[in-house]
Amino acid sequence: MKLAEYIADELICAVTHVPDDVLQRLLWAQRMETSEASKAVLAAILKNLEIADAQQLPMCQDTGMFLVFVDVGKSCPLTLAAIEAAILEGCALAVDKAYYRHSVVEEPVYARNNTLTNLPPVIWWQPVEGSSLTIQILLKGFGSENCCQVRMLNPTCGEEGVIEAVGAIVQAAGGKPCPPIFLGVGLGGSMDRAAYLSKRALLRPVNQQHTDAQYASLEEKILAKVQQTEIGSGGLGGTITALSVAIEHEPTHIAGLPLAVSINCWADRKAKIVWEGEDA
């Protein structure tokens, strides 16, 4: 199988099915939720997933923008040009075969003409040691993307300041991003790097905590703070507003503490492709 076909197959599955860790978290929410209104929303979500599977329909009409994270080994036998071509071809194949909506416009302010292909994707290249190639793709809906925020916090604000800021960002989002939500939190770096890290955090399986105990604890504290908003599923009020919090952090400047929060809707759709071939 060609790399492009492998990518397409994974994207066809991703638009019609949430990963198992996401499904398990939705079932957890249904067990934990006490509000009747929110329970009805979760029941509709689970029924929707059954219909999407049975009819091979996208679960949501916003099939998202492709956010592609390429971790390419420094001695990977494939050229960057070949990898890029395979990504574009794979995305285009999936858009046609799985009836993705054409949701991308050529230019943001004036004509906003639809590209009619759902391309181009946003591609992030990350060189890594070794010869491996891992491509991870988020199908990022924009109802939730519109609720994402970056804040340049005070370097002395500490854990409390971070927790308060994330809580305020989720509160401002309210029922708009299709809760229950997944939160990716980027800390450190520069303004733009924090935003990238917050997206990267959304790639981590939801049942995996941060490897650093302090940050794993911060993830739990943020989740507890977010549940206190009682936004609930569909914004109708409830005990479960978020399904998980994942943090990625990096070194930063003495004068700053960049914070970015990426919000994803309950339809946390993603694909992971590990390629071991000698060519594309």
Next chain:
Amino acid sequence: MRELTLPLSSDVIHSLVPFEQVFLSGKLYVGRDQVHKLLVQLLDEQKPLPLSLEGACIYYMGPSPAPEGKVIGACGPTTSARMDPFAPRLLDNGLKVMIGKGPRSEQVVQAIKRNQALYLQAYGGCGALYASCVRSFRTVAFAELGPEALLELEVERFPLVVAITAQGDSVFDR
């Protein structure tokens, strides 16, 4: 659960309460960001609209393409807040029912009260669920907008939640 059929009478609209779950059937229009901008522009220019707003229902949605043999692709609601700058103008010109997801601005709540209108919430992200409730699909205008075109759908038993009533009572007031 209550069964409602479009167009909704004033009596029916007034009898609904926040959080009530309903099934809605009948003909409704579909329009989102660009359609709203264009309709308000036409009203500003005092030009004829491509639809009759009187007593109408608009669903904030842009479908994915219909697979062969299907009426429509996934067709769940989009975020209503983006339509807030335009909705009061449409309500003042006869629009009666809006369907979307998420909270509305204070200006929209006031316009809903002023016009004895109604805001219903659809289940966000549930595009496949709503596709199974659509019986017919027709492009009314602005076909060049692709997935954002103005459509008319005939729907059967759309599952919805009463979100803001004609009295201004809201599920988002907590």
